Amino acid sequence: xxxxxxxxxxxxxxxxxxxxxxxxxxxxxxxxxxxxxxxxxxxxxxxxxxxxxxxxxxxxxxxxxxxxxxxxxxxxxxxxxxxxxxxxxxxxxxxxxxxxxxxxxxxxxxxxxxxxxxxxxxxxxxxxxxxxxxxxxxx
Numbered sequence: 001x002x003x004x005x006x007x008x009x010x011x012x013x014x015x016x017x018x019x020x021x022x023x024x025x026x027x028x029x030x031x032x033x034x035x036x037x038x039x040x041x042x043x044x045x046x047x048x049x050x051x052x053x054x055x056x057x058x059x060x061x062x063x064x065x066x067x068x069x070x071x072x073x074x075x076x077x078x079x080x081x082x083x084x085x086x087x088x089x090x091x092x093x094x095x096x097x098x099x100x101x102x103x104x105x106x107x108x109x110x111x112x113x114x115x116x117x118x119x120x121x122x123x124x125x126x127x128x129x130x131x132x133x134x135x136x137x138x139x
Contacts, residue, residue: 065094065103065128067119071110075119084118091126102130 068076075082077090103123107116120131
């Protein structure tokens with residue numbers, strides 16, 4: 001939008017003062033920010049990329065404590081890398097604050113049963129009373 005300078009007289013070839021209206025630009029940035037925030041929440045996944053075993057039917061459980069095991073035997077507790085030795089010390093304070101909190105095991109379909117049993121035993125020693133195994137619904 002152009003405006004005449006207050007010092008110049010009308011019709012005397014006055015200089016045009018250019019103003020940039022940043023309101024539409026701000027609106028666009030806010031809309032993009034909201035879209036980014038909504039899509040980033042939908043894209044959150046566990047600390048490792050795993051292939052869950054498939055089952056015919058499964059029910060959804062609240063996932064407040066998630067133990068993820070990769071085929072390379074890497075262990076993540078709520079997206080934080082952990083070892084089998086220090087997993088009990090990580091789980092115990094979380095479980096003590098909420099006694100009936102379910103512990104969900106997300107294990108890749110290639111993880112051996114022996115590793116799974118060891119992890120579940122550590123979760124039970126830490127005080128977990130509810131344990132669930134994550135699976136994906138079969139096609």
